[in-house]
Amino acid sequence: MLLCSTSPFVSVSEPFRADQPLSGEEVLALLRRRWQASYDLQLVQRRGRLYLQVMWAYLEQQSFPLTAQAYAEALEELVGTLNGLGVAAQVRQWLETTRDKPRLGKALSLPLELPPGRASEFLL
Numbered sequence: 001m002l003l004c005s006t007s008p009f010v011s012v013s014e015p016f017r018a019d020q021p022l023s024g025e026e027v028l029a030l031l032r033r034r035w036q037a038s039y040d041l042q043l044v045q046r047r048g049r050l051y052l053q054v055m056w057a058y059l060e061q062q063s064f065p066l067t068a069q070a071y072a073e074a075l076e077e078l079v080g081t082l083n084g085l086g087v088a089a090q091v092r093q094w095l096e097t098t099r100d101k102p103r104l105g106k107a108l109s110l111p112l113e114l115p116p117g118r119a120s121e122f123l124l
Contacts, residue, residue, distance in 0.1 A: 021083040022091060024076040030095040038071065039102055041078055052091060054108040086115045
């Protein structure tokens with residue numbers, strides 16, 4: 001399970017390694033360390049490119065449309081897709097280093113550089 005039952009925050013005791021696939025727990029820890037919030041993440045296809053977007057809505061908002069459980073499940077599904085695309089290291093690096101912050105009405109976008117052959121599986 002991604003989220004603790006008593007607290008919406010996960011404490012990560014063991015560092016993640018750059019050569020490992022992403023986990024939902026790691027992505028959540030990166031989001032919270034960077035912006036102190038559990039932002040919604042989306043994969044978006046635009047003009048033949050695939051982007052990971054950090055949306056401006058986050059789990060800790062009263063108006064956030066997902067429960068903690070639904071958020072955890074959606075995050076795990078997204079992370080599985082990112083690992084399948086072979087972009088875990090790109091995403092990890094970007095989440096650790098971007099200086100931007102999502103603002104109301106403006107998501108952050110990471111253009112994903114897909115390994116050869118992988119793009120055709122996901123982009124129609």
